[in-house]
Amino acid sequence: MNDDVLERSDGAPLGHLEVATERRERFVHATPTIEDVGRHAGVSRQTVSNVLNAPHRVRPETIERVQLAINTLGYRANHHARNLRTGTSRAIAYRIPPVGGHLNSVMDTFLHELTEAVEAIGCHILLFASNDLDGEIARYWELSAQSAADGVVFSSTEREDRRPAPLLERRMPFVSFGRTWGSAEHSWVDVDGRAGTRLAINHLLANGHRRFAWLGPRNPGVVNDEREQGVRSAIAAAAIPAADLHIVSLQDDAVADRRAIADLLDSPDAPTAWVSMSDLQALTVLGELEARGIVPGRDAAVIGFDDSPVAAYAGGGLTTIRQPITAVAQTIAQLLSAQFADPNSEPRGVLLEPELIVRRTG
Amino acid sequence: MNDDVLERSDGAPLGHLEVATERRERFVHATPTIEDVGRHAGVSRQTVSNVLNAPHRVRPETIERVQLAINTLGYRANHHARNLRTGTSRAIAYRIPPVGGHLNSVMDTFLHELTEAVEAIGCHILLFASNDLDGEIARYWELSAQSAADGVVFSSTEREDRRPAPLLERRMPFVSFGRTWGSAEHSWVDVDGRAGTRLAINHLLANGHRRFAWLGPRNPGVVNDEREQGVRSAIAAAAIPAADLHIVSLQDDAVADRRAIADLLDSPDAPTAWVSMSDLQALTVLGELEARGIVPGRDAAVIGFDDSPVAAYAGGGLTTIRQPITAVAQTIAQLLSAQFADPNSEPRGVLLEPELIVRRTG
DNA sequence: GTACAGAATATGAACGTTCAAATGAACGTT
DNA sequence: AACGTTCATTTGAACGTTCATATTCTGTAC
Numbered sequence: 001m002n003d004d005v006l007e008r009s010d011g012a013p014l015g016h017l018e019v020a021t022e023r024r025e026r027f028v029h030a031t032p033t034i035e036d037v038g039r040h041a042g043v044s045r046q047t048v049s050n051v052l053n054a055p056h057r058v059r060p061e062t063i064e065r066v067q068l069a070i071n072t073l074g075y076r077a078n079h080h081a082r083n084l085r086t087g088t089s090r091a092i093a094y095r096i097p098p099v100g101g102h103l104n105s106v107m108d109t110f111l112h113e114l115t116e117a118v119e120a121i122g123c124h125i126l127l128f129a130s131n132d133l134d135g136e137i138a139r140y141w142e143l144s145a146q147s148a149a150d151g152v153v154f155s156s157t158e159r160e161d162r163r164p165a166p167l168l169e170r171r172m173p174f175v176s177f178g179r180t181w182g183s184a185e186h187s188w189v190d191v192d193g194r195a196g197t198r199l200a201i202n203h204l205l206a207n208g209h210r211r212f213a214w215l216g217p218r219n220p221g222v223v224n225d226e227r228e229q230g231v232r233s234a235i236a237a238a239a240i241p242a243a244d245l246h247i248v249s250l251q252d253d254a255v256a257d258r259r260a261i262a263d264l265l266d267s268p269d270a271p272t273a274w275v276s277m278s279d280l281q282a283l284t285v286l287g288e289l290e291a292r293g294i295v296p297g298r299d300a301a302v303i304g305f306d307d308s309p310v311a312a313y314a315g316g317g318l319t320t321i322r323q324p325i326t327a328v329a330q331t332i333a334q335l336l337s338a339q340f341a342d343p344n345s346e347p348r349g350v351l352l353e354p355e356l357i358v359r360r361t362g
Numbered sequence: 363m364n365d366d367v368l369e370r371s372d373g374a375p376l377g378h379l380e381v382a383t384e385r386r387e388r389f390v391h392a393t394p395t396i397e398d399v400g401r402h403a404g405v406s407r408q409t410v411s412n413v414l415n416a417p418h419r420v421r422p423e424t425i426e427r428v429q430l431a432i433n434t435l436g437y438r439a440n441h442h443a444r445n446l447r448t449g450t451s452r453a454i455a456y457r458i459p460p461v462g463g464h465l466n467s468v469m470d471t472f473l474h475e476l477t478e479a480v481e482a483i484g485c486h487i488l489l490f491a492s493n494d495l496d497g498e499i500a501r502y503w504e505l506s507a508q509s510a511a512d513g514v515v516f517s518s519t520e521r522e523d524r525r526p527a528p529l530l531e532r533r534m535p536f537v538s539f540g541r542t543w544g545s546a547e548h549s550w551v552d553v554d555g556r557a558g559t560r561l562a563i564n565h566l567l568a569n570g571h572r573r574f575a576w577l578g579p580r581n582p583g584v585v586n587d588e589r590e591q592g593v594r595s596a597i598a599a600a601a602i603p604a605a606d607l608h609i610v611s612l613q614d615d616a617v618a619d620r621r622a623i624a625d626l627l628d629s630p631d632a633p634t635a636w637v638s639m640s641d642l643q644a645l646t647v648l649g650e651l652e653a654r655g656i657v658p659g660r661d662a663a664v665i666g667f668d669d670s671p672v673a674a675y676a677g678g679g680l681t682t683i684r685q686p687i688t689a690v691a692q693t694i695a696q697l698l699s700a701q702f703a704d705p706n707s708e709p710r711g712v713l714l715e716p717e718l719i720v721r722r723t724g
Numbered sequence: 725g726t727a728c729a730g731a732a733t734a735t736g737a738a739c740g741t742t743c744a745a746a747t748g749a750a751c752g753t754t
Numbered sequence: 755a756a757c758g759t760t761c762a763t764t765t766g767a768a769c770g771t772t773c774a775t776a777t778t779c780t781g782t783a784c
Contacts, residue, residue: 028780031506031507031508033769033771034770034771034772035770043733043734044734045735046735046773047734047770049773050777057732059731059734062732074507075771076504076508077508079442079509079510080442080443080451080769080770081446082444082769082770082771083771084443084771084772085770087739089441096473096474098474108470109461110638111456111774112459112460112461112491115489116491119490119491124488124489125489126486126487126489127477127487127489128477128481128486129478129486134372144441145393145436145437145438146393146441147440147442148441166656169706184651204723211727252675253675254676255677255678256677258677275615280672280675288650290649290653299768310642310672313616314616315615315616315620316616316617317619394726395739395740396740396742397740397741398779404763405764407741408743408761408763408765411742412762415742419761420763422764424762425779439740439743440739441740442740442741443739444740444741444742445741446739446741446742446768446770447740447741447742447743449769458730590755679784
């Protein structure tokens with residue numbers, strides 16, 4: 001009984017000081033805990049926790065007192081403790097695309113925008129590298145097992161993509177940038193390539209062009225197919241004969257591309273309107289046109305794809321089809337968020353419209 | 363006593379089954395814990411932990427048994443529990459550089475290589491975005507306080523960089539890609555720009571060139587200064603008069619650049635050897651040369667910087683100065699690792715040599 | 725004033741791991 | 755045969771949070 005009193009009137013302050021001293025030695029950089037904040041504000045652990053996670057349960061003046069203590073001590077919740085207790089990680093895994101090969105400014109932009117977008121839903125991006133698809137899939141499994149990631153985003157999808165199945169089986173929330181034609185049903189966000197090239201062709205038609213060239217990749221895939229279809233359908237819709245559309249398969253070499261373009265320019269029915277699957281290749285077209293004194297934007301039109309930094313650099317600016325990458329990233333974050341909120345929510349696919357950025361060349 | 367016996371011969375199996383059943387309901391996707399593995403292998407928690415973290419303390423046959431259990435159950439250590447206990451996170455924070463502006467293929471490659479390099483030391487990259495430097499610094503503080511990151515890597519350094527000081531104060535291990543001339547002492551890795559341009563000029567001298575142009579950025583910074591110094595010193599060393607070196611300030615516009623290059627080409631002492639601070643701008647030079655029938659690699663030489671995808675694309679290949687990004691990333695990982703091992707280790711700066719990739723244009 | 729309901733706050737337990745210390749087994753030494 | 759020593763393994767505690775539940779406070783109605 002008097003023991004109790006001693007503990008209260010005497011012991012508590014002593015205890016307080018003692019703990020403070022005990023902490024002091026490692027204090028300079030040791031981070032305060034929720035308990036320290038509580039002690040400082042004269043409340044318990046849980047009240048501090050409530051201030052942070054459920055403020056409506058706490059009296060306004062208490063909130064203020066606790067906030068003051070938080071600011072004074074510079075308290076930040078320890079992620080690992082929180083995540084351990086709640087079973088979440090607030091991390092989203094993303095395999096950084098393999099380096100080299102193509103100039104993929106889109107993917108760089110995407111990663112940046114994705115980082116910002118997931119921050120808006122209180123998450124962060126956890127990067128990993130992998131040489132092959134099997135490694136990537138194995139990694140998802142591991143991240144899930146370690147509860148190191150709450151969700152996954154992947155890009156560079158392909159037909160019958162193998163990634164959705166294992167992720168679905170593990171019940172790991174995920175959204176892909178790109179459809180996976182034929183894979184199991186899941187959430188995705190993609191850009192309508194057909195609409196993009198249709199936009200470009202219609203713009204060119206409006207400017208009086210009647211002879212077209214589409215510059216596609218050497219190894220066409222489903223992405224190119226759709227873009228090419230957009231070109232074809234827009235041309236067909238304008239009752240332009242199919243013979244007035246030339247399809248060029250670009251190589252990964254400027255000299256070869258230049259020759260192919262030159263050959264086409266020398267033909268009697270040379271196109272006046274060029275649409276390319278990439279800005280860089282559009283630059284090559286510009287070069288060849290200028291070499292012949294053909295002024296892009298006046299005598300001919302050139303439209304690129306992706307609005308990469310190259311496009312802005314190209315003297316005065318290259319007209320280009322821009323993919324709405326910011327919107328893609330934000331939509332992905334929202335779809336992920338929806339899956340976090342309700343793991344059984346219906347998967348959703350979102351197809352976004354690209355935009356034609358009209359500059360000097362077309 | 364017989365109680366004990368009961369517990370062993372009878373209770374243990376029962377208990378085993380009971381726990382197994384209790385777990386069963388959430389078993390399908392619930393991840394097994396270290397305890398489950400122990401039970402399955404007939405050892406304790408700690409032994410499993412030792413198998414994973416200090417195998418030398420465990421008898422080989424026990425290791426085998428535990429490994430089997432790990433594989434059977436598909437066990438992976440829970441990151442948060444481990445990190446909470448050990449006070450580490452095995453995460454390295456990196457601010458993803460702001461999008462747009464320049465074509466920075468170097469930074470993209472760097473991020474990829476860094477991701478791989480930190481995996482080799484058992485870490486992963488945690489990305490974050492920030493609009494300004496203050497936000498970036500605040501974020502480092504937060505990440506440290508939350509113990510969400512064990513280390514930091516940052517790039518795009520500048521003179522008197524403000525980032526080292528707060529990181530040092532917080533005793534947060536970090537390495538910068540780039541020197542911070544004038545900032546507090548810390549570990550860094552950088553590429554010797556002087557050596558890079560010297561390499562290029564010496565190569566051009568050996569090929570008989572005597573009149574040079576250096577294409578630098580519109581807003582020169584310390585990075586350009588060093589590169590330009592490399593050019594100047596190599597030229598001076600060859601006893602070429604300084605008048606035979608032309609310095610061009612590139613604009614962010616191809617037309618303007620093209621005109622500047624054309625003016626120089628029309629001058630009586632036009633350079634025959636061109637070195638550019640960027641591959642893309644080197645492409646512009648190539649275009650202007652070809653327009654005049656000057657064949658790069660025969661009549662003139664053009665050397666770019668960074669070996670970006672653009673360089674490989676440029677018909678047959680652009681000769682270029684490549685920064686050893688893989689080595690940069692690996693060295694950064696090692697320096698970080700050293701700081702993890704010994705927080706009081708001396709900071710080290712490492713300056714790496716770039717490499718000249720000789721292709722068709724020079 | 726007392727009883728009661730509801731709001732505000734506090735307490736004990738748990739998340740899954742590793743650390744520190746304790747126990748048990750194996751093994752030569754004296 | 756008893757005794758340290760070393761090696762292998764186990765046990766109790768702790769990391770910092772949140773959940774579930776218990777307790778205390780506050781104001782209102784009788």
